[in-house]
Amino acid sequence: MATAESVYRPSTPALSAPAALGSAGGIVTEILWVAYRSLRKLSRSPFLLFFTLMMPIIWLGMFSQTFGTVFDRAASGPGQAPLAYNYIAVLLPGIAVMSAIQSAAQSGFSMVSDIETGFMDKFLVAPISRASVLLGKTLADGVRMAAQTAIVLAIAFLFCVAFGWKIPFATGVAGDAMIVVLTAAFGVAFAGLSNSVALFTKRTETTMLVSFTLTFPLLFLSTAMLPYDLLPGWVQTFSKYNPVSYVATASRTLILTGWNWTEIGQAFLAVAIVAVLLYSLAVFAFRRQTA
Amino acid sequence: MSAALAAARSSGTPAEPMIDVTGLVKVYGGNGDDAGAGVVRAVDGIDFHVDRGEFFGFLGPNGSGKTTTIKILTTLLRPTGGTVRVGGLDVVRDPREVRKMLGYAGQSIGVDGDLTGRENLRLIGHLYHLPGSVVRDRVEELLEVLQLTEAADRPAGTYSGGMRRRLDLGSGLVHHPPLLFLDEPTTGLDPQTRNAVWEYLRALHRTERMTIFLTTQYMEEADQLCQRLAIMDHGRIVAAGSPPELKAGIGADLITIRLPQDEGFEASRARALALAQGVPDVSGVVEFDQGVTMRAGHGGATLVEVLRRLEADRIRVNEVAVAPPTLDQVFLQHTGREMRVEEVRPTSSGPWARHRRD
Numbered sequence A: 001m002a003t004a005e006s007v008y009r010p011s012t013p014a015l016s017a018p019a020a021l022g023s024a025g026g027i028v029t030e031i032l033w034v035a036y037r038s039l040r041k042l043s044r045s046p047f048l049l050f051f052t053l054m055m056p057i058i059w060l061g062m063f064s065q066t067f068g069t070v071f072d073r074a075a076s077g078p079g080q081a082p083l084a085y086n087y088i089a090v091l092l093p094g095i096a097v098m099s100a101i102q103s104a105a106q107s108g109f110s111m112v113s114d115i116e117t118g119f120m121d122k123f124l125v126a127p128i129s130r131a132s133v134l135l136g137k138t139l140a141d142g143v144r145m146a147a148q149t150a151i152v153l154a155i156a157f158l159f160c161v162a163f164g165w166k167i168p169f170a171t172g173v174a175g176d177a178m179i180v181v182l183t184a185a186f187g188v189a190f191a192g193l194s195n196s197v198a199l200f201t202k203r204t205e206t207t208m209l210v211s212f213t214l215t216f217p218l219l220f221l222s223t224a225m226l227p228y229d230l231l232p233g234w235v236q237t238f239s240k241y242n243p244v245s246y247v248a249t250a251s252r253t254l255i256l257t258g259w260n261w262t263e264i265g266q267a268f269l270a271v272a273i274v275a276v277l278l279y280s281l282a283v284f285a286f287r288r289q290t291a
Numbered sequence B: 001m002s003a004a005l006a007a008a009r010s011s012g013t014p015a016e017p018m019i020d021v022t023g024l025v026k027v028y029g030g031n032g033d034d035a036g037a038g039v040v041r042a043v044d045g046i047d048f049h050v051d052r053g054e055f056f057g058f059l060g061p062n063g064s065g066k067t068t069t070i071k072i073l074t075t076l077l078r079p080t081g082g083t084v085r086v087g088g089l090d091v092v093r094d095p096r097e098v099r100k101m102l103g104y105a106g107q108s109i110g111v112d113g114d115l116t117g118r119e120n121l122r123l124i125g126h127l128y129h130l131p132g133s134v135v136r137d138r139v140e141e142l143l144e145v146l147q148l149t150e151a152a153d154r155p156a157g158t159y160s161g162g163m164r165r166r167l168d169l170g171s172g173l174v175h176h177p178p179l180l181f182l183d184e185p186t187t188g189l190d191p192q193t194r195n196a197v198w199e200y201l202r203a204l205h206r207t208e209r210m211t212i213f214l215t216t217q218y219m220e221e222a223d224q225l226c227q228r229l230a231i232m233d234h235g236r237i238v239a240a241g242s243p244p245e246l247k248a249g250i251g252a253d254l255i256t257i258r259l260p261q262d263e264g265f266e267a268s269r270a271r272a273l274a275l276a277q278g279v280p281d282v283s284g285v286v287e288f289d290q291g292v293t294m295r296a297g298h299g300g301a302t303l304v305e306v307l308r309r310l311e312a313d314r315i316r317v318n319e320v321a322v323a324p325p326t327l328d329q330v331f332l333q334h335t336g337r338e339m340r341v342e343e344v345r346p347t348s349s350g351p352w353a354r355h356r357r358d
């Protein structure tokens, strides 16, 4: 290996740019590099990548065939005017947010595995912010969620063309882009929970359990699966406090009727509240680890 | 470059040690009070310092507190008590500034198996905010020196243990720190690779005047590399000094006499034992499966006397050896136990993983 002559002697001056450390621009750079690393990892796991992108498509297929058919039949009973759109149009934002929640629930896994392999120490001895590590990881998950949402919308559109599904897509590509952003933003915010659990327990099993336990109540006690008017009374009450509702409702309006900035504003506000709460918790958990 | 960093790099201010530790205590579990089950006093009040440019080592058996100490010095753990200054800065109050100065290669090899060797090193370079061109150059240099160029574009998960160690070492060097921490850098390596790593570390220390803090369970490693070392046992430093100083503290050479393994072996060994015990300057005579060993203040001269007496008693001798004291004996003397090292053991993941409740 090395001899005295070949020993590492940098041709470049020592630590050339520590000025960037700790600055606002510095933190953005850190977040982007951490995110880049996570996405690189994802790209190296073809199976993971495949199932990440397949999952929402499978949901879409399943829901359209089961609930969709039942709902369509019920809605077009004798004496009722046929609906201008299929139930799947109502469900579409729900499927997108469901995929995002699932990805968010797994977000903490990489935290656990980095701790277990000792790679986390590489981040922690570097003079970078703890928040950069956390945000970089969840940003990468956000990219994944955005891709999932975009694929679901694209496939749904293809089915409209190919099989005559009736989905209005009232706001077109711009509205779809808004749904992608909104869904991914919610997913990133919700990922704060799984990362907190991961940092507190350092176990994949607990992380999975806590997140998955919350996934279904969050979805079904919201307007993600059914519009507000069709929910039973107590679920209506609950759904008003459920941030998922605001994201789903805003997205649904974009698909069915058009732009509603009040709903969109409310949805982003809900996302922001979730993010602040869960990320405070996650950062606290992160700090506690180095005690 | 910050003032602290500049100070850390300059070879001046010899008065201020690179690492200065006083009364360091680390208790796991509980809130600092020692009562209760599950509380481990991993580091139990240690003081030491490491000078700028020094090659310093922690030698100790499993669980003696080496990793705990190194994690505190590298800001990965907070101490329970005592003060730790690195490069003149307090690790608790100024962790950010301290981190800028140090490179670290942990006991559990922290390379990302999904990334290639090159990507692993580059990522670290970028995390230290080095400009892109600098990162590129340094990474290529390091890959070259660590002989990983050929494997540079393979995922690190496909590397052999030795390659992973070297890559991990490299990731502690990308930003060219003035202070390098290595936690058992050669554990699990074959002797040849171990020698290569030693050679590299020596060269690094010599030509770069890098301060190196290393932990090890291998006597030989500490002996070969460290200018000064501290022997750890149960969270305490039981002895400290340069290897020659520590050995001189024992004040005795080791004499080994091997006897022919014939039918008279047992009898001659018993005789030899008795005879050796009668020689002035000899102490601690013990039998072992091939003969007897003893300690002597003046190994050479005393050996002649012992052999003369054996000769006179017609005891045939197969082989003799005189060895200066070893660190094994130093350890034995200070702890009353022999330091046993299993050559092959699973790499533990360090304190982080040990938090897991199983």
Ligand SMILES: Nc1ncnc2c1ncn2[C@@H]1O[C@H](COP(=O)(O)OP(=O)(O)OP(=O)(O)O)[C@@H](O)[C@H]1O
Pocket: B028, B029, B040, B041, B042, B060, B061, B062, B063, B064, B065, B066, B067, B068, B069, B107, B217, B350, B351, B352, B354, B355
């Ligand atoms: N996170 C933790 N929680 C509780 N106890 C711990 C933790 N980490 C280490 N310990 C305990 O502290 C003591 C010192 O451990 P440490 O890892 O510092 O030893 P070491 O000298 O590095 O040992 P090794 O040679 O096995 O790496 C051990 O008794 C260990 O069980």
Ligand SMILES: [Mg+2]
Pocket: B066, B067, B068, B107, B183
């Ligand atoms: Mg250790």
